[in-house]
Amino acid sequence: MNKVIVVGAGGHAKVVADALLCTGEFELLGFADDNIAIGTKILGNHEVISTIDGFLSWKNNVDFLALGIGNLALRSKLVAQFSYNFKWAAVIHPSAVVAKSAIIGEGVTILANAVIASQAEIDAFSIIDAGVIVDHECRIGKFAHICIGSLIGSNSSVSDNYKTELGQIVSPFSKI
Secondary structure, three states, rough: OOEEEEEEOOHHHHHHHHHHHHOEEEEEEEEEOOHHHHHOOOEEEEEEEOOHHHHHHHHHOEEEEEEOOHHHHHHHHHHHEEEEEEEOOOEEEOOOOOOOOOOOOOOOEEEEOOEEEEOEOOOOEEEOOOOOOOOOOOEEOOOOOOOOOOOEEOEEEEEOOOOOOOOOOOOOOOOO
């Protein structure tokens, strides 16, 4: 079983950790956060085990990091800072439907009841929130955040670092 630390310990981190646990593929070692005290329980018996800089000491005991921070600028900064020392887990909730022909990048998070259709591409470190539909042949750029309930119409593209609104509808063949 792959050992993982979730970077961050706020609300988004809890959702990411829950998705990891639901897969049955990861052993959650705990959370790393600079703003919550080490030892604080976050999800069940899982607690903050390190500051963010401090998890370098875990390098030999962890297989992956998972991004539990929703802020896109901070996500990008953390990936740049720690990618030389760690691999980033793609987190896909087991209730998500992901087409076999879809391409899922490193560090992507796909949450509960999302649908990723045929030949869609989700680029590295993006968030596909709960209940999102990404239709066929779409491209979601790096560090994008497709918020809860959004619908991305077929053959559309979403730019790097773009964040949709809750429930946003992107018409087919659009570029945003």
